[in-house]
Amino acid sequence: MPLNFDLHAHSSVSDGLLSPADLVAYAAAKGVNVLALTDHDDISGLPAAQAAAEAHNIALINGVEISVTWKKRTLHIVGLNIDPNNLALQKALALVRIARDERAQQMGEGLAKAGIADAYQGAKRLAKQSIITRVHFARYLVELGLVKDTKSVFKKYLVKGKPGFVEHQWMDLQQAIELITQSGGTAVIAHPGRYDLGSVNMLQLLHEFRSYGGVAIEVVTSSHTPPQYQQFAKLAHQFSLKSSQGSDYHGPGISFMEMGRLADLPSNCVPVWQDWPQFQSMQ
Ligand SMILES: [Zn+2]
Numbered sequence: 001m002p003l004n005f006d007l008h009a010h011s012s013v014s015d016g017l018l019s020p021a022d023l024v025a026y027a028a029a030k031g032v033n034v035l036a037l038t039d040h041d042d043i044s045g046l047p048a049a050q051a052a053a054e055a056h057n058i059a060l061i062n063g064v065e066i067s068v069t070w071k072k073r074t075l076h077i078v079g080l081n082i083d084p085n086n087l088a089l090q091k092a093l094a095l096v097r098i099a100r101d102e103r104a105q106q107m108g109e110g111l112a113k114a115g116i117a118d119a120y121q122g123a124k125r126l127a128k129q130s131i132i133t134r135v136h137f138a139r140y141l142v143e144l145g146l147v148k149d150t151k152s153v154f155k156k157y158l159v160k161g162k163p164g165f166v167e168h169q170w171m172d173l174q175q176a177i178e179l180i181t182q183s184g185g186t187a188v189i190a191h192p193g194r195y196d197l198g199s200v201n202m203l204q205l206l207h208e209f210r211s212y213g214g215v216a217i218e219v220v221t222s223s224h225t226p227p228q229y230q231q232f233a234k235l236a237h238q239f240s241l242k243s244s245q246g247s248d249y250h251g252p253g254i255s256f257m258e259m260g261r262l263a264d265l266p267s268n269c270v271p272v273w274q275d276w277p278q279f280q281s282m283q
């Protein structure tokens, strides 16, 4: 039976709802055999996820999702099979988290000016011990009853031109790819269809990504429509990039897609796991 891969998922270490161990248990229950935990800018959930994976008899891929700024846009680069003990990666991510907290404070100040006094505290409470993301702000504003769902919060408060928007400089693309690669990992462009780049920028992005050592793009993800699976499979082929698949799962009730239900990669794709020793026969 072919393995069921899900190479993009979040735990409560970033903006997911389930703890790393619960996420792994959930994935296993949904039939996933190979799961990557890819929390935003934080790899501290990996040991607990690894232990849970052994208990549930599934394979856990050590992952991370790094935010980068490219042409004034925020893109996400997933690192798969990174070494969680790599010092350069740990240090760089620690700096990103400090900058993230500064951004969160500025978002709080912006929202305070719009009459929402305690947004930073509220988001911090919802984030518990983890990094504060825009999703935590969104959940807090929904909790206050200001908007009906997190999607409308983004439109009304958190995008460019709105009070909670803060221009933020993330890591640059080359640095993120190099950090991932130097820690033994594979760099993957997360959900490329979500960036609304236009075809010229998309081609340039893929070209640059590859020239810095990027290896794969997500073709099948909950952010893509089936026609986009074909579109990105074609681009992957054109740029000799491998293809990845992941649900980008964030937790029960708040995700676009249930775990374990991803479509197969289009047949012309080279799976990102093709060269991974433990899955070499699974192509
Ligand atoms: Zn992402």
Ligand SMILES: [Zn+2]
Pocket: 008, 009, 010, 038, 065, 190, 248
């Ligand atoms: Zn993600």
